[in-house]
Amino acid sequence: MADFKYIIVGSGIAGLYAALLASEQGSVLLLTKGGLQDCNTRYAQGGIAAAIGAGDSPALHLEDTLGAGAGLCDVEAARILTDNAPRAIADLVRLGVIFDTDHGEVALGREGAHRLARVLHAGGDATGAHIETVLARLVQARPIRIDEYSAAVGLVVDARSGKVTAVDAVQVRNGQTKRRYTGEAIVLATGGAGRLFRHTTNPEVATGDGVALAFNAGAAVADMEFCQFHPTALRFPGAPAFLISEAVRGEGAVLLTGDGDAFMARYHPMKDLAPRDIVSRAIVTEMQRAATDHVLLDMTHLPEQWLITRFPTIYHTCLQNGVDITREPVPVAPAAHYMMGGVLTNSWGETNLPGLFACGEVACNGLHGANRLASNSLLEALVFARRVVERAGSGIWEGIRFDDPLILDQPGLLNADAPTLTAENLVQTMWNKVGIVRDGVGLEEAVAIFNSWAGSLPASEDLTVQSLANQVLVGRLMAHAAQARTESRGAHFRLDFPAPRPEWVRRIVMVAHPPGNPFPSES
Ligand code: SIN
DSSP: OOSEEEEEEOOSHHHHHHHHHHTTTSOEEEEOSSOTTOSSGGGOOSOEEOOOSTTOOHHHHHHHHHHHTTTOOOHHHHHHHHHHHHHHHHHHHHHTOOOOEETTEEOEEOOTTOSSOOEEOSTTTOHHHHHHHHHHHHHHHSSOEEETTEEEEEEEEOTTTOOEEEEEEEETTTTTOEEEEEEEEEEEOOOOOGGGSSSBSSOTTOSOHHHHHHHHHTOOEEOTTOEEEEEEEEOOTTSOOOBOOHHHHHTTOEEEOTTOOOGGGGTOTTGGGSOHHHHHHHHHHHHHHHTOSOEEEEOTTSOHHHHHHHSHHHHHHHHHTTOOTTTSOEEEEEEEEEESOEEEOOTTSBOSSTTEEEOGGGEEOSTTTTSOOTTOHHHHHHHHHHHHHHHHHHTOOOOOOOSSOEEOOSOOSOOTTOOOOOHHHHHHHHHHHSSSSBOHHHHHHHHHHHHHHHHHOOOOOOHHHHHHHHHHHHHHHHHHHHHHOOSOBTTBOBTTBOSOOGGGOSOOEEESSOTTSOOSOOO
């Protein structure tokens, strides 16, 4: 008999919502490596997409999702997402989330690559924080065991059945005591990996742990070459790379060069609301042309009071950093924002390891393809967390099969001149060589550096070392996948292969061991 029916790892929107639903079925342990609300969800500004407006439909939302995904979306998963969006919103409202209204109607914003206004928001630009607060309160009121500051450091796989049966977790604030918890269903909801890059909109906890845990246990990962760079993070000396929501451009803000050229008109018919990858690369081109580290985002033509009410978080944060958005343009530059890739799942959140599920940013069911449509991520977490719990509760297990995976076991190509492995060198290597604009030479160097680092890591129980090891593994997966994909598509752009290639309308799946090999850990 397992200690818990569900063990959920992570406390962003996916983990909290899964825990709430799961608690209707049985006992739940929620593990989170920080405080309950230390997660990426809290920083989501723009909102949550759903086809609820006049003239909109799930079919149109699906078309925009597939368009952004650049030919690589799993159409079934994307359809499940867009069909279930109105229901997910209704459930949030039932749970107590209050969305912003305009003259008594739900206010709908626009963001990049959406042809219609369909983005709901709360507290102006504090959508994620509002949702997180409501869900966290509900979870705390349920009979759910919540272990804060408890880092999952290993998954236990039964050698005979291949089933994931337990999680090893370390109490971060309690002398790092390790404990093993058994569960009937283990759900990874650990979020993304933006902290692997020098510039990111993500908080400190976004270090890719879930991908590393799953991969080390024998789970397949997919689409690791696709990392989304948000075009507009605050770039101001001494300020954090704070997100300036795309919703600002949706309301009419315009990107400018230092000498006032509204350059996006030269790059795409949708101008400032072109897909994110296009806007991010256009900004990089303009920054290189002007030899500067930022462009400008101008919203000074929008009414002052309206701007402050619609974007209070952005207004106050910029002001604290010395920029008054109502009077002067904001210096911005792209920053790593969202991982399209992750632990390979089917549309029920099942992985290739029985008993192991994943949902939210850590998971990759293929719905985003090569590039996520704006404001589909909070939605994804809700829709697929619900499906994970439905499936785990049903006792059915289909799992996921894949052909021809890339096997990442031996170190491979090494770099004798690899810089010393430090957190700073890691994020700089990712930014310079696996960033917004890539090429074969840089990727080969990155692969060799990460291989060398992987080979030099000491086995250690220390959490800081383990976290660095996780980041090395995730960086290595990203670099290998990006090197393998000899084309450009969506968020993956290579100077040496600047166009999409038909033979690459397929996904890269990676595993640690050839299928059928013994599992790496045993119960
Ligand atoms: C934003 O507000 O620009 C971010 C929304 C998202 O990443 O979907």
